Amino acid sequence: MVSKEEIRHLGQLSKLELTDQELGKYQSQIEEIITYLDVLDSLSLNEIEPTHSTKKFSELRKDCLKAFEGNALNVKYRKDGFIKGPRMA
């Protein structure tokens, strides 16, 4: 059971504001999908380690300076070089 409220809250966590219409449509779909995912419950995998690839310390990036040649922040709304963002309340 995934309630509309839960979905609304999850939306807020992801900064997605869902309309009532969307909430109505998604609720049954999402519930169905999550019920499907619940099949994982029937597995008891206590002995197993989750998958993870490894890398040696010696293979890590060396601490060297290299400036990016290009404009990483091609943003229109600026002031004195700062990027303009919405206001904090």
Added chain:
Amino acid sequence: MANLVSLTSEQITLGIKNGDFSAEEYICQILYRIEKIDFKINAFITVDKKGALEKARLIDRKIRNGEQNIGPLAGVAVGIKDNICTNGLKTTCASKMLKDYVSPYDATSVKRLQESDAIVVGKLNLDEFAMGSTTEFSNNGPTHNPWNVDCVAGGSSGGSAASVAALECAISLGSDTGGSIRCPASFCSVVGLKPTYGSVSRYGLISYANSLEQIGPIGKTVSDVIMVMNAIAGKDDKDHTTLEWVPKYTLNPTKKNIRVGLVKELVEGADPAISKCIYYAMDMFSRLDFKCEETSMNSIRYSLPSYYTIAMAEASSNLARYDNIRYGFDLNPDGYEWNTYFSKVRSNFGQEVKRRIIIGSYVLSAGYYGKYYLKAQKLRSLLKKELKSLFKKYDILIAPTMPLLPFKIGDKIDDPLKMYLIDIDTVIANLSGIPAISIPAGFNNNLPIGLQIMANELQEQTLLDAALLFERATNIQRSPEL
């Protein structure tokens, strides 16, 4: 020379180097073809006529001047899925969120293709942020299947497969998270490879699910795929998850003694017309002196839920960065309160993307992490173990690529779960990281059927050998009349 558009990469580079035709002549035919028929297919989001012609002329100049450093893919027209970054050309991910975005850097795969003198002709349509199996979730409209324009081309790399089938480019790059290269390759009767995880750099691939996805090639033939892999695969310092190796694939049309395992569960779960085709393929292999037998996999019923749990979880986090502050589309933030601004811009995601972000947040939330995400990651270990023992007995595993034939556009779009179920055959390779290829295996009612071949990690050569032999023995049509 007429009809250069149906040439393979090998034929194109040879022809250009031999002086049979110029790169410019070839590219003009390609561009003309796109202009003429893409309105029917809708494979392209962006076409870079100017850039393509410039590069073609550059190559022609190099050849005229007798320069030695002509790349191995000289002149070959390549399309790039629009979730792979190209410096100077828009990369939109078929989403409103990035509709104006131009990346300031090239993806490593794109850079390596350019260094091989391939010619990027444009960016190809996909499901928004690669989330989908039919390319219907695109902000640019669906891509139509060249074999039957009322049907889906598959997804999420629909544009990549359809453009190759429709002879709008010789090769294309797609990305495969849960089948997104193989599915459209199967639906469009072309060859599509998802390489071993870590064999191709993901630098510049706009992330959907980073622990599952790989960039891979789509072409008309196995030799096309090999040529692209030799150009793009191999370790990249810009991607910590790439493996320490160098690609050196060859065409081996005389390989023998390959042991083949047919995955029973996957064949049985498919449309009867498809199962029939796959059994026929197994016969083909037997006639090639391969040892074939049926085999079984226990982890299959958990693979889809495991895949979607992980993919959605990673997606929900990967897509958080789209807040329109550093890139996106034009909306002045002046006056907006930040929560409002973020929510407003993010309402531009399509419905499928929103659904996945929500479910992804759900399975990662405190309290549910152990039940879903952790379990799913553990299942991957189990699956890998099972495949490891299978690959002691078999060199390759075969199965259908898709459990069903290409269906009409709009058929499954209102039932997300139904849509997810069609990935049943393909997600195993992503969860375990093994390579998998889809090659054309036949038709039913003029709708393509694909055979999927899987091999052990970094054993692409074996997989390609089998695919090549199958291709030569069956000679299935690669492009429809359009």
Added chain:
Amino acid sequence: MVLTVNIGLEIHCQLTALQSKLFCSCYSDYRGKTPNNNVCPICSGLPGSLPLLNQRAVEHAGMVSLALGCKVPDKIMFYRKNYFYPDLPKNFQLTQYNSYGITSIGAEGKLDYDGSKKAIIRRVQLEEDPGRLVYENSDIDTNFYTLIDYNRAGVALIEIVTEPDFTDPKDVRIFLNKISSIVQHLGVCDTKLEGSVRCDANVSIGSKKKVEIKNVNSFKEVEKALAYEITRQKTMSTHDIEIKAETRHWDDLRKITKQARTKEAEQDYRYFPEPDIPTIVLGNEFLSLLKTNMPELPDERKIRFTTDYQLSEHVAQVLIDNKEVSDFFELAVNMYPSPKEIANWIVTDLLAFIDDSDQKRSIFSGLKIEAKHIADLAKLVDKNIINRSTAKMILRQIIKTGELPSQLARKTNASKIDDTGVISEAVESIFLREKSAVIDAKNNANAANFLLGKVMQLTKGRADPKIALNLITRKLTESN
């Protein structure tokens, strides 16, 4: 009823000795640069970018872990902490997390401080700094927009988390000074750089709810903030007012804690392992590498000072509290091997001239003093060329002019007078001038000191005080 106080600390230190940021090759020092000029696709969070872990950052963080007595695990991992904020380019922070297994660079350590007090270190973790938000109007609510600078985004941080075992803000200050000294001695963090060290604290009294205090901009302020907060909570408790679990910000100007403006309530950060960074296998070579490269720690240095240089515990402690000071000391000793003398000059006299209210500059800034000056001064005193009080006067002068003490001594003819004849004359002179004091002195020892003082004054401090006092005493008894 005495309420127990529990304080836990979260200390952030930037790894300022690195060339580049934690996950990309942009410059690690963002200070004074044009906004948004020190960025790349990775630290701006551009689509398709991938994090590339800095090897030396892991090394430096490993040294800190060892210095704090932590266990360094065989394998480390990075996790995503997911939340939205305009200074966070990816809207998640790459950090480390131990709830699903110990995978941070250090865990379960302990550090002794202030003699025998023990602090338990819960963990040491590596993480990235966010960008900076700047407001045109100081009243945040009146801005139409926020200005963002990503130059700092991605800079490497280590976070040190302690168990909530501290009970006294004074102890916290001593502990923080030790941490400061350790990271200076390791050479991983220049604590003088602006913003290089920050400390958040959580405080609870009795077994009541924990209050987090953020926004404390220097280690010095932490003690004040804690003292304030403890008083606030105790007062509330006495009046039976409920103490809410919340986050409060330290207001530097008004010297109070106030409720955080943003609701940093129980956020669900949905931690999961970063798929783009594999598990890093450190292995035994890593630990041996660290132990080989590990610079001398403050405690080790202190032992060396007391053993090799025979300094007292107290003097040694003062020196090692600040690496600049102990480096200065050793440099001077190298020039003139008189450690006790030099140490005393530094600890007793030189440090008194220091204005350490501004921790961000060199501790000796404003003074024209180098190690060679103190070495020179010690030499003059040791060789009896000048006496101690002359030396003190000289020191006071040279910190303003930067002259060498021996130069100044020569100029002002400040050399010690130990010629009995000359001193006798001076004594005679004073006896003639200070007739009433002489009468007093015959009965009162203190008045003799007064006379000595006058002799010193007359000889401009150059007379050998022992000889002078001798002569005065003799003359007093003579005339009896």
